[in-house]
Amino acid sequence: MQYFSQRQVAVAILAMALGSFAIGIGEFVIMGLLPDVGAAFAVSDTRAGYLISLYALGVVIGAPLITITCARFPRKPMLLILMLLFVICNWFSASAESFSTLLAFRFFSGLPHGAYFGIACLVAADMVRKDQRGMAVTLVMMGLTLAILIGNPLATWFGQVFSWREVFQLVAILGTLSIVLVLFFVPVHPQEKRSSAVQELSALSKEQVWLTLAIGAVGFGGMFAVLSYIAPTLMLVTGAAPGWIPVALLLFGIGSLAGSIVGGWAADRNLKYAIGGTLLWSALILALIPFTLSSLWTALPMILLTGTGGALVPALQIRLMDVAGQAQTLAASLNHSAFNMANALGAWLGGLAIISPLGYEGTGWVGCILALTGLAIFWLAKQRSRLSAATVSL
Helix, strand or coil, X not given: CCCCCHHHHHHHHHHHHHHHHHHHHHHHHHHHCHHHHHHHHCCCHHHHCHHHHHHHHHHHHHHHHHHHHCCCCCHHHHHHHHHHHHHHHHHHHHCCCCHHHHHHHHHHHHCCHHHHHHHHHHHHHHCCCHHHHHHHHHHHHHHHHHHHHHHHHHHHHHHHHCCHHHHHHHHHHHHHHHHHHHHHHCCCCCCCCCXXXXXXXXXXXXXXXXXXXXXXXXXXXHHHHHHCCHHHHHHHHHCCCCCHHHHHHHHHHXXXXXXXXXXXXXXXXXXXHHHHHHHHHHHHHHHHHHHCCCXXXXXXXXXXXXXXXXXXXXXXXXXXHHHCCCCHHXXXXXXXXXXXXXXXXXXXXXXXXXXXXCHHHHHHHHHHHHHHHHHHHHHHHHHHHHHHHHHHHC
16 A cells, blocks of 8 residues: 655655765765875775775674664664764764774764665665565665765865865765754654564574575675775776876766666566676676776776676665565665675775785776675575475475
C-alpha cells in the first residue's frame, strides 16, 4: 500500500541524501588532501593513509554496535542523532592539534556512518513499491555519489587554497543542514516495523548475509586500493601538478554517478548480472590501470572508468534486504561496514604495494585481484544458495 505522495517521497529522499552528501565528503575528501594533511603533521603518505583506514574501522565497528543497541528506537530520531554525532566529530577534527588526535576523531566520525546509511535506505525503500526499491536506495546514495562527483573535487580545491581544516568545518555545516531537513521533511511511516536486538542479531546466523557482506568487503576493495592513493600516484608517477587532483576526482565522480544509476536500474531487473557483471568489469579496468599511469591523458579516462564500479553499491544493498529476513536494519547497516572494510583493506594493501618493488603502479594489480576475489565469493554464494534450495525441496 502506498502511504506517501511522490512529492513526500522526493523531499524525504532529498533530505536524507544531503546527509549522504555530507558523509561522502567527510569520508572521501581526505584522499585528495592526503599530501596536505601529511605535510601539516610531517608524516608520510603511507602513514597519512591511516586516516582512511581509521575512519573505515569506525564504520565497521559502529554499524553493528549502534544498530543492535538501538534496534527498538524509531528510525527518524535515530537519523537525527547519528547525523548530530557525525557533525560534532567533524568539527573537532577541524581543530585537531596532533596527528594522533585527528586519527581518533576520524575513527569517531566513522561510527555513525553505516547505521545512518542503513536506516536511511530502509526509510526510503519503505516509502515506495517493492519494484522501486533499487532506485529509492540509489537516490539516497546519490548524495554519496554527488559528493564524489562534485563535493570532493570542490572540497579538495578548497582545502588546497585555504586549509584542510576548513573542509571539515564545511562538512559539519552540511551535516547540520541535513539535520534540519530530516527533522521537518522525513515522515514517520504509519506501519514502521520495530525490531529488537535478538531479531537483528538473527542476520548473523544467515550464511548468505555473510557471503554478501564478503563480496562487498573484498570485491569493492579493489577500487579503494587505487582511489586511496590517487593524489600521490598522479603527482609522483604521472607527473601531474596538484591542480589536476580535483579534476581526477571529478572524473571519478562522474564514473561513480553513472555506475550508481546503472547499478540501481540493473538491480531492479537482474540482481545476479548486476553484481557479477560489475565485479568482472571492475577487475578488467583495474588490471589496465598500471599501463596507463605514464600519461595524464590515459590515466584520467581510466580513473573515470574506475568510478563506474560504484554500480555494486545498490545491487548489494538490495541483495542484503532479500536475504536478511527480519533483520533488515542490521543487514542494511552492515553493507556499509562491508564497503568500509573494503576501504580499509584496499588502502592497506595498496599501501603495501607502494612500499614494495611494485610501487604506486601496483595498486592497480592489487585492485584487480580483490575484484576477482569478490567475484569468486559471489559465485560461491550462488552455489550455496542453490544447494540450500535443493536441500529444502528434498
